[in-house]
Amino acid sequence: MQGTQLSFFPNEEEHNPTKKQKKPKLGRYxxxxxxxxxNDSDPYKVFIDVDKLPISSSKYTFVDLFCGAGGITQGLVQAGFQPLASVExxxxxxxxxxxxxxQSHHFCGDIEQFYAQNWLEQIGSPEVHLVVGGPPCQGFSVAGKRDPKDPRNRLFYEFVRVVSEIRPWYVVMENVPGILTIQKGNVKQAIIEAFESIGYPNIxxxxxxxxxYGVPQIRPRAIxxxxxxxMQNPYPKPQLSPEEYKPIESAIADLPAYTPIPEIxxxxxxxxxxxxxxxAQVxxxxxxxxxFVDAFKRQYPGKPSMTVKENHGGTHIxxxxxxxxxxxxxARLQTFPDTFIFEGTMKKAMWQIGNAVPPRLAECIGYALISNLNNITQKTNTRVNINNL
Structure with missing residues (x-):
């Protein structure tokens, strides 16, 4: 391979192949x-076996906020859900x-400019069964109060606003597990209180x-x-034990070693x-x-991938x-199909992929929700009754 780019980082340190390398902690969360x-005493949280695929009573719809390239959307489509709209x-x-x-309506812009009711009216006011997304939630001050000047805080409350306008049957919000311990749990409590205030108790x-769930990558998420x-809040039961996790080779071994394929x-x-x-010495x-230990790490052979992310071109080795x-x-380590093509430069594609939710994880979450969505559908014959619940 020929090229001229030797480093992405200033003040590059000399590589010392004789120095013992620190191995990453795969179980950091x-x-x-x-x-x-x-400490969990939540009576509403239940784990559902999704090995036997559920049958939907209806074509359930969803809106994806902060959708990025579409990891959650891809997973829910694989589970049989219909995407109505996305915001990014x-x-x-x-x-x-x-x-x-x-086939999905798409809004490209600041979520503050997304007016859900106006949009729903323009496409015939369809029922929205699910709103999903991963808004930033780190902008909370001490004691769970919010700083209106923090843009990350603003984005979370915009997510809540849109949910309150759409009033879906279910809401799914994802983030990094560390969100649960920020400010000694006060951020988690603020999230719960925000949803309770708009009519979504027992979160x-x-x-x-x-x-x-079959993703060949260590990537925990707080859901x-x-x-x-x-009703109960269903989650998918784990399908594999740690000893059964898929190794990295299962996803990438068949791709050409040194021959690029730009088309995919x-x-x-x-x-x-x-x-x-x-x-070669790493x-x-x-x-x-x-x-810069988070960049240019060599992946472990025979094990699931370490959490993938774009690091200014310094992805894993x-x-x-x-x-x-x-x-x-x-993308394969994230479980995107090869038919899913990313726009932009290589680095922009890596950025999109590294920020995505694995479609397979979203797919399993969708499967877990279907039984409860079916129950609501069976108990309610008209849309008027649904809105009165």
Whole structure:
């Protein structure tokens, strides 16, 4: 491979192949999960076996806020849901979403400018069964109060506003597990109170490990679920034990080693021969750099991928090859199908992929919801009755 780009970082440190590398902690959120489960007395949270695929009584619809490239949308479509609309501020991510879901109405812009009621009227006021999304929730001040000047805070409350206008049957909100411990749990409490204030009491939260649902990657997510009927909040039961998690090779072994395929985003950062020689000395779990340890880590062979993310072009190193993984390899580790094409440059594609929710995880969440959605449908014969519940 030929190339001229040797480093993405200032003040590059000399690589020392003899220095012992620190291995990443794959179970970094296990403590949070254990504490959540230990102190959990939520009677509304229930885990559903989704190995036997449920049959939908209706074509359930959803709106995806902060949709990004469309990881949640892809997963819910795979579960049989119908996308009605999406909202995303990034033009590149919006272009990707529109390319892959042309049947969905799409709003590209600030969510503050998205007026749900006006939009619903324009498309015939359809029933919305589900609103999903992953708004930033880190902008809370101490004691769960909010700082109106913090843009991340504003975005979370815009999510709540749109939910209050649409009034879906169920709400699913995702975030990183660390959101549960910020401000000693006050952020979590503020999230719960915000949904309670708009008629979604008894909100539940669980940490779901993506690898437990067949995603070949360690990627835990905090999932909040709420409904406005006082019903249970269903989550998918884990399908795999840690010993059964899919290894990285199961997703990427068949892709060409050093032949790019731009048509499916199989592209990666080009390296000079000298740079490839340095990469060759990086052991599994180690990094090319001592200071920028989150970039240029070599993946472990025979294990699920470490959490993938775009790091200014410094994605993880392939478990066997002397190059970083490609955008398509990242997408496969996220469980995007090869037919899902990302718009923009290679780095923009990697950014979109690294920020996405694994479609397979979203698919399983969708399957878990179907039984409860069926129950609501069976108990209610008219839309008027639904709105009165």
């Amino acid at each position: 296990e403590r949070i999960k254990r504490e959540l489960e230990k 501020v990034s033009p590149i991510a919006s272009a990707t979403h529109q390319r892959n879901f042309p 539940s939260v669980a940490i779901l490990e993506s690898a437990a 909040f679920i709420a409904n406005r009927f006082g 985003n199989h592209e990666w950062t080009k390296h000079s021969p000298e740079y490839m020689e340095r990469i 052991p599994p779990g180690g990094s090319l750099y001592e200071k 392939h478990p066997y090859l002397n190059r970083v993984i490609s955008a398509r390899e990242m």
